[in-house]
Every structure is written in C-alpha cells, then in structure tokens.
Amino acid sequence: MKVVAAVRELQQEHGDRVDFVIVPAGETARRQDEIEAYGFTDLKHGLVAFDREGRARVKLPGHQFGKPEIEAAMWKVLSEG
Numbered sequence: 583m584k585v586v587a588a589v590r591e592l593q594q595e596h597g598d599r600v601d602f603v604i605v606p607a608g609e610t611a612r613r614q615d616e617i618e619a620y621g622f623t624d625l626k627h628g629l630v631a632f633d634r635e636g637r638a639r640v641k642l643p644g645h646q647f648g649k650p651e652i653e654a655a656m657w658k659v660l661s662e663g
Contacts (some may be wrong), residue, residue, distance in 0.1 A: 585629070588649035592656065600656055631655040633663050 586604060593602045610617070610627050622628045622643050629652060631640035639662065640655035 585645055585648065585652070588652050591649065592652060596656065599660065629655065631659045633659050 589602045589604055592600070605613070607627070617623060617626060620628065620630055620638060620641050620643075622641075625644040627645065628641060628643040629647065630638050630642075633639050639659050642651060642655065
C-alpha cells in the first residue's frame with residue numbers, strides 16, 4: 583500500500599484522534615530547514631509523528647514504510663500522551 587493511500591485509510595479510521603498532513607513534494611523542497619532538523623538530509627523526505635505539544639516523536643526517513651509503520655508511529659504518539 584502506498585503511503586498516501588495508507589494515510590488516507592488511517593485518517594478515516596482514526597481522524598477523530600489524529601490529524602494527518604501530507605506535505606506535497608513541491609512544498610517539501612521549500613522546507614529544507616525542517617528536512618535537516620528531522621535528519622532527512624540524504625533522502626529529502628519522510629514521515630514525522632508529532633505529539634499534542636508539537637514535538638517530533640517518531641521520524642521515518644524516505645518512503646520505505648507503509649501502513650504498519652505509520653500506524654505504529656501513530657500508536658506510539660497516542661500512547662505517550
């Protein structure tokens with residue numbers, strides 16, 4: 583399952599508890615400071631899961647992840663807060 587499809591499915595299942603945001607590639611390219619801050623300098627993109635206070639709790643570089651990894655990141659953040 584592709585990342586966008588997985589996120590949309592999880593949004594439908596858990597949208598009342600979690601806010602999912604997909605940043606388009608063009609916008610990602612303009613946010614180099616964030617890419618560097620999250621450690622995605624080699625792959626230029628990835629997934630970041632934030633807690634309620636806006637702190638990055640899970641960082642998955644690249645696109646080599648799917649629904650199980652996205653869901654695990656979501657549950658990690660929800661379990662912490």
